[in-house]
Amino acid sequence: MLQQLPEKTVERLSQYRRILLNYRFVEHAYIYSHNLARIVKTNAANVRRDLMLIGVSGDFHKGYDINELLGKINEALDYSHVTRIAFIGMGELGRSVAAHFGQNNTSMQIAATFVFGKPPANLLDGIPCFNISELQQMIRQMNIELCVVAVPENFARELTTILVHAGVSGILNFSPVQLQLPAWVHVEQFDIITKLEKTAYFMKRKHRGK
Amino acid sequence: MLQQLPEKTVERLSQYRRILLNYRFVEHAYIYSHNLARIVKTNAANVRRDLMLIGVSGDFHKGYDINELLGKINEALDYSHVTRIAFIGMGELGRSVAAHFGQNNTSMQIAATFVFGKPPANLLDGIPCFNISELQQMIRQMNIELCVVAVPENFARELTTILVHAGVSGILNFSPVQLQLPAWVHVEQFDIITKLEKTAYFMKRKHRGK
Numbered sequence: 032m033l034q035q036l037p038e039k040t041v042e043r044l045s046q047y048r049r050i051l052l053n054y055r056f057v058e059h060a061y062i063y064s065h066n067l068a069r070i071v072k073t074n075a076a077n078v079r080r081d082l083m084l085i086g087v088s089g090d091f092h093k094g095y096d097i098n099e100l101l102g103k104i105n106e107a108l109d110y111s112h113v114t115r116i117a118f119i120g121m122g123e124l125g126r127s128v129a130a131h132f133g134q135n136n137t138s139m140q141i142a143a144t145f146v147f148g149k150p151p152a153n154l155l156d157g158i159p160c161f162n163i164s165e166l167q168q169m170i171r172q173m174n175i176e177l178c179v180v181a182v183p184e185n186f187a188r189e190l191t192t193i194l195v196h197a198g199v200s201g202i203l204n205f206s207p208v209q210l211q212l213p214a215w216v217h218v219e220q221f222d223i224i225t226k227l228e229k230t231a232y233f234m235k236r237k238h239r240g241k
Numbered sequence: 242m243l244q245q246l247p248e249k250t251v252e253r254l255s256q257y258r259r260i261l262l263n264y265r266f267v268e269h270a271y272i273y274s275h276n277l278a279r280i281v282k283t284n285a286a287n288v289r290r291d292l293m294l295i296g297v298s299g300d301f302h303k304g305y306d307i308n309e310l311l312g313k314i315n316e317a318l319d320y321s322h323v324t325r326i327a328f329i330g331m332g333e334l335g336r337s338v339a340a341h342f343g344q345n346n347t348s349m350q351i352a353a354t355f356v357f358g359k360p361p362a363n364l365l366d367g368i369p370c371f372n373i374s375e376l377q378q379m380i381r382q383m384n385i386e387l388c389v390v391a392v393p394e395n396f397a398r399e400l401t402t403i404l405v406h407a408g409v410s411g412i413l414n415f416s417p418v419q420l421q422l423p424a425w426v427h428v429e430q431f432d433i434i435t436k437l438e439k440t441a442y443f444m445k446r447k448h449r450g451k
Contacts, residue, residue, distance in 0.1 A: 035446055038439065045438040049417065070419075114441045139437060177441055201444030203436055207259065209280075217444040219436055223338055226413055226429055227349060228255040229248065231324045231387055234411030234427040236245055 036107065040081045046071045048104045051097050063094035117175045118144040142173050166190070170197035177201035184208050246317065250291045256281045257291075258314045261307050273304035327385045328354040352383050376400070380407035387411035394418050
C-alpha cells in the first residue's frame with residue numbers, strides 16, 4: 032500500500048491515464064514526461080515527481096514505458112476496486128459521464144440515477160432511475176458509496192445528510208452550498224457558479240481584443 | 242477600466258461576492274480579511290491582495306466596508322453587463338444553476354436550454370427548451386454569448402464549432418475532450434471525470450481510517 036498522494040498528483044494521474052489509454056493505440060510504446068506535461072498543461076518536473084511518487088522512473092533515452100505506467104497508475108488509484116456511484120439530478124451530463132466510463136474505465140460503475148419528477152423510462156441506457164423519494168432505501172440496497180449531487184441549494188444539506196446515513200462516504204457536490212458532514216465523508220466541491228462567472232469574465236476580455 | 246485580473250483572483254472575487262451577499266443581512270457592515278479567508282479556504286494575505294487589485298483597502302480596525310466591497314467587485318467582474326447563457330444537455334443541474342442566478346445574480350441570464358430528445362414542456366421554469374437540431378439558429382437569434390456544454394465526447398467537437406460560428410465566445414465544457422477553437426474564444430474546462438476519480442481516491446482512504 033502506497034502512502035496518500037497529494038491532491039494535485041491524484042488529479043494529474045487521472046488525466047495521464049486517459050491520455051495514455053488513447054496514446055498507446057496510435058503512437059509508440061514509450062512517452063516522455065514533457066509530452067505528458069504539454070497535454071495536461073503542467074511542467075515536466077511535476078510529471079516526473081508525480082510518477083516517482085507512484086514508483087515509476089523513466090528511461091533517460093526512451094522515456095516511460097506506457098504499459099508499465101498504466102499498470103502503476105491503476106494500482107495507485109486503486110482501479111481494482113469498483114466504486115458504485117449514483118447521480119442525483121444530473122440529466123444529460125450523467126449520460127455523458129456514463130458513456131465515458133462505459134468506454135474507458137472499469138473502476139467506476141454508475142449504479143443508479145435519481146430525479147425529482149417521474150423517472151423517465153431510459154434516462155441512461157441500462158441504468159435504473161428512481162424518484163428522489165426512494166433515495167435512502169435504494170442507496171442502501173444498492174451499496175452505493177459515492178454520489179454526485181446536483182440539486183437546488185435549499186435541498187442540498189438535507190439530501191446529503193440522508194445520503195451519509197444511508198452509507199455514502201464520498202460526495203461530489205455541484206450545489207453552491209458548504210456541506211457540514213462527518214469528517215470521514217470526503218466532499219469534493221465543484222463550484223459551477225464561480226466557473227461560470229470566471230468564463231464570462233475572460234470571455235468578455237478576449238472578445239474585446241478580437 | 243481595470244487591468245485583467247489573475248484567474249485565481251477572479252474565482253475568489255466571485256466567491257467573496259456570494260459570501261458578502263449573505264453576510265450583510267445577518268452581520269455587521271464590515272468584514273475582516275481573515276473572515277473572508279477562512280470561508281473561501283485561503284489566507285488573509287491573498288484576500289488583501291485580491292481586494293487591492295480591485296482598488297479597495299480596508300480600515301485597520303474595522304475591516305472592509307461590505308457595501309463598498311460589493312460595489313467594487315461588481316465593477317471588476319463587470320456585473321452591469323448581463324451575459325446571456327445557454328445550457329446544452331444539463332438537465333437538473335441547469336435547474337439548480339438557474340435557481341441560484343434567479344435569487345442572487347443579475348449579471349447572468351439563462352436564455353435557453355437544449356436537449357437531445359423531445360424538449361420537455363417545462364425543464365426550467367420560464368426558460369425555453371429546444372431540440373439540439375435548432376442550435377445554430379436559436380443561438381444566433383437569441384444573441385447567446387456563453388454556452389455550458391455537457392454532451393457526450395463524440396459530439397463535443399462538432400457541436401462547439403457550430404456554437405462558435407453562431408457567435409458564442411465563451412464555453413464552459415464538461416465533456417472530457419480538449420477543444421480546438423479560435424484564440425478569441427474562452428474555453429473553461431470542467432473535468433468531471435478527474436473530479437470523480439479524485440473523490441473516489443480520497444473517499445476510500447478516509448473510509449479505511451474510520
